[in-house]
Amino acid sequence: MKRALRKQFLLVLACMFLSPALFGQATGRVVINEYMPWTSNGCGTASEFIELLNFGPGAVDIGCYIITTGQYSITIPPRTILQPGEFYVLAGQDFLPSDCANVDSVRSGVRANLNWNTCNCTNATVPTSGDGLMVDGGSSNTPLVLFDPALNIADAVVRSLPTEPTTFLTTPGSNGCAPQAFDIGTMPIRYEQLGMSAGRGNSFARITDGDCGWVKDPKQSANASNNRDGDLSDIQYSFSLINAMTCDSTGGRISIHVEHMDYASVFPMSYTVANDTNADGRFDENDDYATFIDSTPPSVDIIGLPVGHYRVTVSSVNGCYLRTFEFSIFTCTTALSVQLEYFNVVAGNTSRLLTWKLQQVEQLNTVVVEKSANGRDFLPAGFFTSAQGESGAKRFETTISNTDPSSRFRLKVIQSNGGLFYSPIQQAKPTSSIIKIWPNPAGRVLSIRLRGDVVKPQAYSIYDVSGKMVQQGSFKIQQWADDATIDIGGLLPGMYQLKLESVSSPINHPALRFVKQ
Secondary structure, eight states: OOEEOOHHHHHHHTTOOOOTTTOOOSSEEEEEEEEEEEOOTTTOGGGOEEEEEEEEESOEEOTTOEEEOSSOEEEOOSSOEEOTTOEEEEESSSEEEGGGTTOOTTOOEEEOSEETTTSSOBSSOOOSSSSOSSOOSTTOOOOEEEEOTTOOEEEEEESSSSOOOOOOEEOOOOTTOOOOEEOGGGSOOOOEEOOSOOOTTEEEEESSTTOSOEEESOSOOTTSOOOOTTOOOSOEEEEEEEEOBOSSTTOEEEEEEEEOSOGGGTOSEEEEEEEOTTOSSOOSTTSEEEEEEEOSTTEEEEEEEOSEEEEEEEEOTTSOSOEEEEEEEBOTTTOOOOEEEEEEEEEOSSEEEEEEEEEOGGGEEEEEEEEESSSSOOEEEEEEOOOTTOOSOEEEEEEEEOOOTTOEEEEEEEETTSOEEEOOOEEOBOSSEEEEEESSSBSSEEEEEEESSOOSEEEEEEEETTSOEEEEEEEEOOSTTOEEEEEOTTSOSEEEEEEEEETTSOOBOOOEEEEEO
């Protein structure tokens, strides 16, 4: 269902929730992002931890949220505000040493936000030896279910089914949180299954923050981003700001194209639209939020957007594959004619390479590169303009010294008439990787966009479902983020796999599937 959003809809639907079978959050999407169920011998049972993440688009009060294993429950204290991009760590002790939380080499340890052994917020005393909050060894299929205060399911994960035995339990009614009684073993819960084996000293983390895929023993720490070089999601999103102005009755319009091999596993998708109604540059509880469901792949199209500054967070039917896009809609008189074609950030050892391309630069005043450590508070990191009299399209490129893998970047594009818009927020991506193939399904021509140092010739091979190579060749991309095309008119209709390999260099790209019509 393609949505037309009017201001009155945003106001009326600001407090609406999706079906609890998906999730019960209106302003932001909180997920279980990482957890350690079986600590190493030297760490002790109290080093178990669970990391929550608010993916946004807005702040979420996780006060009185309940996380349960089916045997134990933990109730988070009231008025615990989690901003977009912020983590919340629950553990069996106040401080997790570096070797007891899979901490990477940059960090020395983790301070837990909540210690379940001292918070007086559990249904029963959690053991501090042997099996603690979660079951050690064996099948280790401890379920983790996150409820909001009304027992709507926010997230639910398990290593594999069937789960460990559960029991009827009652949460403590203290600190202003109402008691709740339930047995998750009798509730219709749709678990996300991790699917890998258990192991002592291993934590489980989403491949990238908010993703549906998980990795074991990620060498990361609680309260640290899982967006690491080399991690690739099996879903790709392409954001298009189709109409950035309200010059006619259709209003603003965006489209988010979803690329995935199995649309039935991701649709219906939900999306939350956040409108910065007080224009303070933040998305918090003072702004408007509305959540909708789109059941028609391959894209989420939103039309009829009134003037405003927005964030849209999309998620799959399982409540993961989360992505957030930020944009603005302008009045007809102040709407920008400058258009952002792409914006990429790639990691180096001690720096980040930022590249972007703008159209209609004759209307451009300034581009401000902004940097943030948390994804919500941005500071200027560079300023760029076009030469006087320059017109048409222009590519920009800059290198920023940076070693923090969690840094985010965005562009603030200011036009000569004073109007402005923001790019989507980007983190560093793996160097030299396929960023996009389209259209999918494809007709005669398949287009490819790469990121990274890809000016060298690229060899390609196409394989059918039996693994037989049916086409090969090569091409060269001359400029950053330019596109290449492959003629696939000779292929029969069906499913194929594209594999790229850089000629005379060790750079390899992950294979991507596509459908030939």
